[in-house]
Amino acid sequence: MNLTLGLLFEQTVNKYPNKEALVDRSRGIRWTYEQWDKEVNKLANALIGSGVRKGDRVSTFLFNSYELGTVYFAAAKIGAIINPINFRLRADEVSYILNDAKPKIVLFEQALEPQITKVHEQFPSISFWYIDVSTPSYAAYYHDRVKAAESTPPTIEVSENDIYAIMYTSGTTGRPKGVMHRHSNMVEQSLICKSALSVTPDDIGLVTAPMFHCAELHCCFLPRVHAGATNIIIHHFDPKVVLNTVKEEKVSLLFAAPTMWNMILQEDIQLYDLSSLRLGLYGAAPMAPALVNACKEQLGIDLVQAYGMTEMGPAITFLGKDEQLSKAGSAGKACFNHEIRVVRPNESGPSEPEDLLPAGEVGEIIVKGPCMMVGYYNREKASEEAMYKGWYHSGDLGYLDEDGYLFVADRVDDMVISGGENVYPREVEDVLYEHEGILDVAVLGEPDEFWGEKVIAIVVRKNQNLTADELEYFCKNSERLAPYKRPRRYVFVEELPRNASGKIQKFLLREGLASETIN
Numbered sequence: 137m138n139l140t141l142g143l144l145f146e147q148t149v150n151k152y153p154n155k156e157a158l159v160d161r162s163r164g165i166r167w168t169y170e171q172w173d174k175e176v177n178k179l180a181n182a183l184i185g186s187g188v189r190k191g192d193r194v195s196t197f198l199f200n201s202y203e204l205g206t207v208y209f210a211a212a213k214i215g216a217i218i219n220p221i222n223f224r225l226r227a228d229e230v231s232y233i234l235n236d237a238k239p240k241i242v243l244f245e246q247a248l249e250p251q252i253t254k255v256h257e258q259f260p261s262i263s264f265w266y267i268d269v270s271t272p273s274y275a276a277y278y279h280d281r282v283k284a285a286e287s288t289p290p291t292i293e294v295s296e297n298d299i300y301a302i303m304y305t306s307g308t309t310g311r312p313k314g315v316m317h318r319h320s321n322m323v324e325q326s327l328i329c330k331s332a333l334s335v336t337p338d339d340i341g342l343v344t345a346p347m348f349h350c351a352e353l354h355c356c357f358l359p360r361v362h363a364g365a366t367n368i369i370i371h372h373f374d375p376k377v378v379l380n381t382v383k384e385e386k387v388s389l390l391f392a393a394p395t396m397w398n399m400i401l402q403e404d405i406q407l408y409d410l411s412s413l414r415l416g417l418y419g420a421a422p423m424a425p426a427l428v429n430a431c432k433e434q435l436g437i438d439l440v441q442a443y444g445m446t447e448m449g450p451a452i453t454f455l456g457k458d459e460q461l462s463k464a465g466s467a468g469k470a471c472f473n474h475e476i477r478v479v480r481p482n483e484s485g486p487s488e489p490e491d492l493l494p495a496g497e498v499g500e501i502i503v504k505g506p507c508m509m510v511g512y513y514n515r516e517k518a519s520e521e522a523m524y525k526g527w528y529h530s531g532d533l534g535y536l537d538e539d540g541y542l543f544v545a546d547r548v549d550d551m552v553i554s555g556g557e558n559v560y561p562r563e564v565e566d567v568l569y570e571h572e573g574i575l576d577v578a579v580l581g582e583p584d585e586f587w588g589e590k591v592i593a594i595v596v597r598k599n600q601n602l603t604a605d606e607l608e609y610f611c612k613n614s615e616r617l618a619p620y621k622r623p624r625r626y627v628f629v630e631e632l633p634r635n636a637s638g639k640i641q642k643f644l645l646r647e648g649l650a651s652e653t654i655n
Contacts, residue, residue, distance in 0.1 A: 140294045140319040142213035144326070144362055149173040152337060152364040159368045160202040161381065169364070172206070174287040179210035182285040186241060186263060190215030190292055193239035193302065197221045197230060197248050199371050200347045203267045203278065205357070207243060212319070215294040216240075218301045219314075220348030222635070223247075227254040234259055236314060236514060237302055241265055243278060296320040302513050303350055305446050314513030315446045322354055324506045325449040328471045330359035332454045333389065333415060333440060337364035340412075341389040344370045344378050345396065345638075350450045351419055355442055356391045365389075375399045379408040386412040393638025394423040395576060397431050402575075402598075405434055413437050415457070419444070424569035425464040432460065443467035443544060447528055449507030452476065453542050465566065466541040467534070474505035477527070478536050486524035493535070498545050498560070501534045502527040533560065550642055552581030554589050559621050561591075567617050568593060571610050573602035576632050578640045579623065582649060593623040594645055594654065596631055604628075627654055 153170035167175070188194060194216045198204045204220070211218040219237045221230060230251050234242065239262060244252045246268040256264055256274050266275040300319045304312035329335075333356075341360045345352040347369075360367050368385050370377055373396055381387060390413060392400065397418060416431060419442035431439055438457035444450035453476070455468030470476045478499040480491040493499040504527050511519030522529055533545040545551075545560040552559040561579035568577045576596035581589035593607070604626035611622045627649075633641040648654035 138296050139323050140212060140296055140298070141300055141322055141358075142209060142294055144323060145176070145209045145212070146173070146289075148361055148364050155337065155364060156366050157361070158202055158205055159366065159385070161368065161385075162371050163202060165202045167202075175206055175282070176209045176213065177287045177289050178282050178285040179206050180213045180290045181288070182281040183210060183216060183241065184214060184290060184292075185285060186281065188214065188216050188240050190294070191217065191299070193217045193219050193237050195219040195221055195234065195237060195239035195242045196348065197223060197242060197244040197252065198267070198348070199223050199245065199247060200343055200369050201245070201267065201371065202369060203243060204347050205343075205367065205369065208353070209361075212300060213294070214290050214292045215298055217299050220301075220303065220353070222304070222348055223346065224635070225251070227251040231255040231258060232311065233304055233314075234262065237304075243267060244275075246270075294319065296323065299510060303348075303446055313515050313518060316510040316513050317449065317507075318510060321449055321507045321509070322358065324473070325354050325451065326358045326362045328473075328507070329355045329442075329451060330363050331472070332442075332451075332456075333359065333417060335359050335363040335365055335389070339363065339365040339388045340368060340386055341365055341391075342368050342370065342378065342381060342385070342387045344373045344381075345391055345393060346372075350446050351393070351442070351444075352391055354449055355419070355451055356389070356417065360389070373399075375403050379403055379405070379410070382410055382413055383408045388412055388414045389417070390415075391417040391419070393634075394418055394427060395634060395638050397423070398427060398575065401427075401430055401434055410435060410437070415440060417442060419451070424566045426566075426570045428460055428464065441468055443542070445528075445530055445532075447509045447522065447530075448503060448505065449509075451507075452503045452505065455541075463539075463541050465543060466537070467544050468542065469540055470503075470542075471505065474503060474507075476501065476503050476536070476542060478502075478534060478542075481533075486521050486529050489525050489527045495536055495538045498533055498535045501530045501532045501542070501544070503530065504528065550580065552579075552589050552591055554581070554584070554587045554591060554620060559591055564591060564593070564617065564621055564623065567611065567614050568595070568607070568623075571602075571607065573598050573606070578632050578642060578645060580642050580645060582625070584624075590624040591621060592625040592627060592649075594627045594629055594632065597628055602628075629654060 149169045157169040157172045158167045243265045264275040265278040267278045271277045296319045302314040441455040442451045444452040453468040479487045481500045487500045564579040575598045578594045582592045584590040633644045
């Protein structure tokens with residue numbers, strides 16, 4: 137069956153034309169699926185009228201908005217390739233992506249205008265569309281283009297094997313790479329996530345994590361559209377706004393990265409009626425068991441964990457709501473139609489898929505499944521290495537237990553080797569998160585003349601009274617932390633650098649330590 141994302145959307149429209157589909161509270165938009173479909177068609181025709189052809193790239197530089205949700209399906213209907221750009225990027229980083237992806241059109245908004253203003257002259261062949269009023273002189277007004285277009289469905293023939301998106305990796309280690317996915321990859325991902333989260337037409341989902349990132353877009357937003365559910369869009373994450381929206385809109389489904397769940401828990405939960413919230417999804421970064429328990433106890437909801445990476449769509453495992461306590465710390469089992477292996481890391485090249493490690497032994501996590509990327513855009517060698525022998529080599533370290541549950545230890549690059557012993561930062565972080573005075577923490581290695589590396593912890597405190605001596609005493613008395621794993625230095629900071637998916641950018645912390653801007 138040639139099911140593309142455009143056809144998936146149209147099927148939902150035909151099934152649930154009068155059901156509320158998309159709500160953008162800040163913009164005063166409340167559309168049924170039929171109303172939204174007309175807007176999608178108008179935008180699709182506006183893109184065609186502006187010279188966009190099948191295979192052309194359409195980039196977005198937007199916070200969460202109904203325009204972003206609309207262009208997602210408009211591009212899919214005409215075979216254009218969507219390229220959502222991280223709204224946290226600076227001008228030179230945006231320029232890098234635009235130069236690599238070479239889009240025909242870029243949609244942007246007022247909050248991000250300074251970055252585009254700095255780079256637009258570098259790209260005379262790109263048409264910039266502005267979604268807010270007071271359009272800058274070099275841009276076209278998005279809503280004028282859409283208003284002038286017809287709402288008849290476009291007639292472009294699109295195949296399930298066509299490239300639907302180029303999504304740039306989150307850049308935890310440096311310059312991002314463009315991950316290419318086919319329509320068929322995301323239809324499969326949507327089916328997997330819809331099943332894992334038991335999404336129904338009665339669900340109301342809250343979009344608060346960044347829509348440009350595949351965790352929100354592919355695991356949550358798309359499956360809810362697939363099911364005929366409702367999507368409520370919040371421009372950007374704010375814990376008070378999230379809680380108030382859950383209360384007022386009777387939200388039932390919510391995805392948040394661990395750091396976002398942590399911020400929600402810092403609010404006065406008792407002020408909000410959260411009884412409608414049936415399920416919380418977390419992922420994009422590991423969550424300490426102590427935080428999982430706090431979410432369940434204070435919010436009164438079931439939790440499901442997804443683990444994955446952009447290159448795989450992203451979800452490759454789920455840990456179900458009934459497994460959160462019995463398998464605390466695990467990322468879960470492989471998704472439908474996915475196979476996961478843990479193999480011996482190879483320092484001189486890609487790990488061999490047949491060099492399997494026994495249960496409990498840490499190695500590189502590799503995965504195979506129907507949602508695997510086509511490859512990296514303009515990066516043939518990197519693609520070959522990443523998908524060596526048909527397996528995606530994640531660069532993540534972990535192990536499978538006797539029951540087949542995956543436990544993620546860390547990135548290969550993040551492992552600390554102290555005195556010849558391997559120290560996985562996550563296990564140290566999990567212990568530190570149990571201290572009531574810690575809001576956020578990152579553990580990494582620092583060069584040491586005697587040990588090679590020593591373990592250090594970079595900590596965000598809940599209050600300024602927390603001291604290094606108190607944390608040293610806490611770790612010394614932990615039954616879960618061997619002496620050689622204990623941090624030898626604590627650095628207190630106001631916040632940790634994270635990318636859009638919630639992953640800590642440890643390469644920035646290392647750079648800060650090396651330049652003594654963190655001390």
